[in-house]
Amino acid sequence: MTRTMPISLWDASAEERDFEGRLPEGETFDVAIVGGGFTGLSTALHCTEAGLSTCVIEANHVGFGGSGRNVGLVNAGIWLPPTQVREKLGTTYGPRFLQRFGQGPEMVFDLIEKHQIRCEATRQGTIHAAHAPSGFRDLEARWKEWNSMGEPVDLLGREEIADKIGTDTFHGGLIDRRAGTVNPMGYCRGLARAATAAGAKICTGVKVTNLLKQTHGWAVETDRGNVQSKAVVLGTNAYTDALWPGLNKTYTMIHYFQLATEPLGEKAVHILPERQGLWDTAPVMFSLRKDNSDRLIIGSMGKIIGTKSSGLSQRWAQKRISKMFPDLGRVRFEEAWHGQIAMTPDHLPRIHTLDEGLYTPIGYNGRGITTGTIFGQGMAGLLTGMDPKDLPLPITDVTAVASAPLMSRFYNLAFTANQFIKGF
Incomplete structure (x- = not known):
């Protein structure tokens, strides 16, 4: 398949090589996996390591969906x-x-270390930043819960x-020291390399x-031939289409957009100096992080409107960066993109048995890296005889969200309005 423009900064900058492979038409496998993202590749890696023959079938290229965006x-x-x-x-x-x-x-991070995945991995935690005093009160309540459980989550005041972060525009925040950042496409391609090396x-x-x-x-x-499989795992999450009737109606699909600046060098040394990534408590969430080349990557809910050089999203990003870091002056953006998120009504992911030997984890609510990796291991456990009751959450029936199409349109309008209001 001929590749043209990168789908994101991560696609353009990942150190791990891109991956191409042909369908082994006519072969029989223990497990066929639809989707070459975090879920599909984690499933392939863990299944293959458990002794199952595995085939991943990806409609585009590895990491094309939410994983690479x-x-x-x-x-x-x-x-x-x-x-x-x-x-x-x-x-x-x-x-x-x-x-x-x-x-x-x-x-x-253990998988990254074990397989020496080149994905700009940092483990300095992530920051949940309070956009207002009400947000800080919410974070304080969360901190008390995590603290009572003995988890390494710290509450910091406004000055701390x-x-x-390098700006005084937030009212405090939580640092979760369990967490970190990666180049997600690099991690995805590294999982593909590891799964292939194991025999997938x-x-x-x-x-x-x-x-x-x-x-x-x-x-x-x-569309390129057929394979046989004892079991099938659908790892398509927010990019689920009509392959299994009704499955793409079990969640509300929203978009999330990002823009990446050019490398800022010494001008950005004071911004996120420990390279934590952050998101905030605002109803329309905002995110910010810095990559290994000192680019700032800024994002929020909604689609890219315009391009990296002009349009509503570019103006929104320019104004948001200027407000937080006025000394930077006007910045130039190198990449702009958006991806899809599958939101469930209760904000919990799902594992469904669609038929005998046919499974899908779905509805990750924007937590694809860890959820996809964990559920890939869980799928391998199920397919090698694990009691389903040992999964991290129960297997549930497929239930359509009747309001999903309407809510998707509503959110799209609301997120566009947010860009318009804050971009001018």
């Missing part, structure tokens, strides 16, 4: 505070979910957080067109 924050846990997780998942799954997702960054087959530029249940498994039909 990610912010790159390797966060522990999910959006919800611990108390709400326990309330929603109960006394058995709640504590287990918090423990395993709290260990998610460690799992990611200003030193960490990965094919790119191949679209799955149908899944046909058979007596002893599945026929996976594609």
Whole structure:
């Protein structure tokens, strides 16, 4: 498949090489995996290491979806505070979910170390910054919960957080020292390299067109031929299409956009000097981080409107950076992109059994790196005989979100309005 323009800064700057592979037409596998992102590649790696023959089928290229367009924050846990997780998942799954997702960054960084994945990995934590006094009160409540659990999460006041970020525009923040940052495309390609080295087959530029249940498994039909498999895992998350009827109606799809500046060198030495990534407590979330070449990567909810050089998103980013770091002056942007996020009504991810031998983890709510990696390991466990009750959350039935199309349009309008209001 011929590659043209990069889909993100991470696609353009990743040290790990791009990956191409052809469909092994007519072959039979223990597991066929649809989607070459974090979930699919983690599933392939863990399944192959467990002794299963594995084939990953990706319609475009490795990391084409949300994985290669990610912010790159390797966060522990999910959006919800611990108390709400326990309330929603109960006394058995709640504590287990918090423990395993709290260990998610460690799992990611262990894989990076084990397979020597070149992905600009830093483990200095991530910052949840208070956009207003109300945001700080929310963070203080979260900190008390994490502190009672003995987790390395620190609450910093306005002056302390200003030193960490390089601006006094925030009202304090939490630093989660379990977390860190990566080049997400580099991590994704590194997982592909590791899975291939373990024996997995990965094919790119191949679209799955149908899944046909058979007596002893599945026929996976594609536009380049067919393969047979005993089991199938759909690892498509927010890029799920109509392959399995109704699955793409189980979440609300929103967009998240980012722009990356040119390398700023010494001008940015005071900005995020320890290279933590951050996101804030505002209703329309904002993110900021710095890569190894001293580019600032700034983002928020919504689509890119315009280009890296002109248009609404570029004006929004320029104004936001100028407000936080007035000494920088006007900056030039090198890349601009957006990706898709699958949001569930309760902000918890899902694992579904769609049919016998057909599984999908879905609904990551913007926490793709750790969630995809953890669920890939979970899929391998299921397929090698693990009791489903040992998963970090229960397997649930597919339930359509009736309001999803309407809410997606509403959010798109709201996020566009936010860019307009704050860009002028």
